[in-house]
Amino acid sequence: xxxxxxxxxxxxxxTRLDRYVIDTRDAxxxxxxxxxxxxxxxxxxxxxRRPYRVERWADEKREWEAANGRSLPVKEGWSKFNxxxxxxxxxxxxxxxxxxxxxxxxxxLHGDLAGTREAVAExxxxxxxxxxxxVEDAVWDxxxxxxxxxxxxxxxxxxxxxxxxxxxxAMQLAALYPGGQVTLVDYDEFCKTDRFGKFxxxxxxxxxxxxxxxxxxxxxxxxxxxxxxxxxxxxxxxAEFDVVVSVGLVEHFPDEHKAEAFSWHRKFLKPxxxxxxxxxxxxxxxxxxxSIMADWMNYGYRExxxxxxxxxxxxxxxxDIRRAGVIKAHNGIICKTR
Numbered sequence: 001x002x003x004x005x006x007x008x009x010x011x012x013x014x015t016r017l018d019r020y021v022i023d024t025r026d027a028x029x030x031x032x033x034x035x036x037x038x039x040x041x042x043x044x045x046x047x048x049r050r051p052y053r054v055e056r057w058a059d060e061k062r063e064w065e066a067a068n069g070r071s072l073p074v075k076e077g078w079s080k081f082n083x084x085x086x087x088x089x090x091x092x093x094x095x096x097x098x099x100x101x102x103x104x105x106x107x108x109l110h111g112d113l114a115g116t117r118e119a120v121a122e123x124x125x126x127x128x129x130x131x132x133x134x135v136e137d138a139v140w141d142x143x144x145x146x147x148x149x150x151x152x153x154x155x156x157x158x159x160x161x162x163x164x165x166x167x168x169x170a171m172q173l174a175a176l177y178p179g180g181q182v183t184l185v186d187y188d189e190f191c192k193t194d195r196f197g198k199f200x201x202x203x204x205x206x207x208x209x210x211x212x213x214x215x216x217x218x219x220x221x222x223x224x225x226x227x228x229x230x231x232x233x234x235x236x237x238x239a240e241f242d243v244v245v246s247v248g249l250v251e252h253f254p255d256e257h258k259a260e261a262f263s264w265h266r267k268f269l270k271p272x273x274x275x276x277x278x279x280x281x282x283x284x285x286x287x288x289x290x291s292i293m294a295d296w297m298n299y300g301y302r303e304x305x306x307x308x309x310x311x312x313x314x315x316x317x318x319x320d321i322r323r324a325g326v327i328k329a330h331n332g333i334i335c336k337t338r
Contacts, residue, residue, distance in 0.1 A: 009204035009217050018092050021137040024206045026215055032147035032332075035307045035324040040315050043308060051251065051303035052282045058084075058295045075187065077300035082165065082190050084296045093130045100126060128292050136328060144327030145172050146206065152274055152334070156180040157242035160268050162232050163249040166195040167225065169278070170245060174225075175207025175218035180242070182225040185232060192227045232264050241268050245276040247330075250313065251303040262317035266337045275319055275335040279305045281326055307331040 015022040060080065061072050072080075100123040107115030132138050149172060156179035161170040164184035174182050184196060201220055209216040228235070244265045253261045265275040280286055282304035290297055290304070310331045311321050319335035326332070 009202075011206065011215050011217065013204075016134055018094060019089060019134075020140070020200070020203070021134060022204060023137060023142050024204050024217060025143065026206060032144055033326045035311075035326065038308060038311065038324060040311055040321050040324075043312055043315075045312060048306060048308045048312065051305045051309050052287065054287075054290045054298055054302040054304060056291050056294045056298060058298045060295065061299050072299065074300055079188050079190065081297065081299040082188050082195060084299075086166075086190070086195050088129050088133070088296060091126070091129070093126055093134060097123060097126045097130070125293060125296070128289060132289060132329070138328040140168055141328045141330070142172065142206065144330075145169060146176065148278075148323070148325065148327060148332040148334070149173055149176055149276070152177070152243075154180075154242055154274070158240065159183065159243045159245065160237070160241040161185065162244065162246045162264055164196065164227070165191050165247075166199050167227070168199070169247050169276075170225070171218075171220060171223060172205050172207075173243060173245065173276075174223045175205035178207060178210050178218065180224075182223060183241075184225060184227045185230055185235065186227075187229065187231045189229050192229050196227060233260075235264075235268070237268050239268060239270055239273075241273060242270055243274045243276060244268050247278045248280060250277060250310075251279045251305060252301055254301055258313055259317055262313065262319065265335075266318055269337055272336070275314075275337070276332070277310065277314065277335070278327075278330040278332045279303075279310050281329055281331055282306050282309075286329065305331055307333070 009022060009024055011024050011026055013022055013024045058080075061077065064072050100119050104116055104119035104123060107113075107119055154177040157173075157177050158180055159170050159173055159182045161167060161182065161184045164170065164186045167182070167184045170182045170184060174180065186192065199220060204217045204219065206215060207218045208214070246265065250258060250261045265277065269275060286304050290302070307324050307326050311324055311333055314321055314333055314335055318338050320338045321333050321335050323334035324332070
């Protein structure tokens with residue numbers, strides 16, 4: 001572990017590390033584009049079109065299906081995605097890019113065109129991941145997420161994160177609204193042991209000091225977090241959470257199953273609680289990302305949406321939108337139940 005991993009971070013810090021970015025800047029602009037002027041009651045599907053379906057599959061998925069004569073099971077696809085996606089976060093992009101560049105040159109000089117194509121493809125994927133995660137910081141996007149989450153009437157909330165993966169957004173909420181309890185839920189054990197379990201311990205979350213109301217830095221170890229490895233359909237909870245959040249969940253459900261996915265956000269909320277949903281944005285960069293990174297990302301049904309499309313689904317499924325907008329790579333909506 002490096003010295004950086006042990007040190008205390010400062011408010012206003014911006015540091016680009018080998019694998020991720022530290023960004024605790026607290027000055028405008030937080031990158032949130034408000035879509036609050038949308039008339040959600042008047043909006044119809046005829047106004048916006050249906051979401052874009054990502055259908056360039058990972059080679060591993062196509063090979064599995066060819067060998068087995070059936071579709072890759074949803075849970076197995078989720079498991080494969082989690083392991084591949086997590087591997088990206090572990091990459092030393094600078095070092096691996098140097099190695100891929102040297103391999104491309106070496107194979108080209110030796111007339112190994114297949115090896116050259118493979119090395120160049122790896123180099124392109126590393127460049128794309130570097131741009132998305134280390135340059136734009138668009139995956140975690142702390143400033144955008146804070147701008148989306150701030151201003152809610154919450155004190156010591158109980159937070160439920162469905163499809164939690166690494167738990168990032170729940171930790172950001174816990175930093176902004178400290179003193180409560182976080183419950184992460186994912187039906188892939190790997191998310192508990194690796195994606196969340198090996199999340200950088202000293203990654204700083206900019207939040208609030210409950211004793212003074214001033215800004216302060218929080219770390220994962222300071223947050224009361226439980227992780228349940230369970231299917232959302234089998235959870236024993238009632239309407240007992242102040243916040244139910246999902247990030248990149250509902251876009252994995254075709255229309256015939258979306259009502260069920262949205263119902264989980266209502267089912268576990270206390271009266272007056274907040275449902276928070278984000279999905280990947282339908283923009284040209286998003287389409288390009290999922291095409292170039294197919295072998296890392298595309299193991300199951302996935303849509304890219306506009307914020308209007310996400311909002312329409314929410315309205316159709318019993319949610320009243322109180323805030324909506326876009327951040328770097330995601331749409332975000334903040335809702336109450338109707």
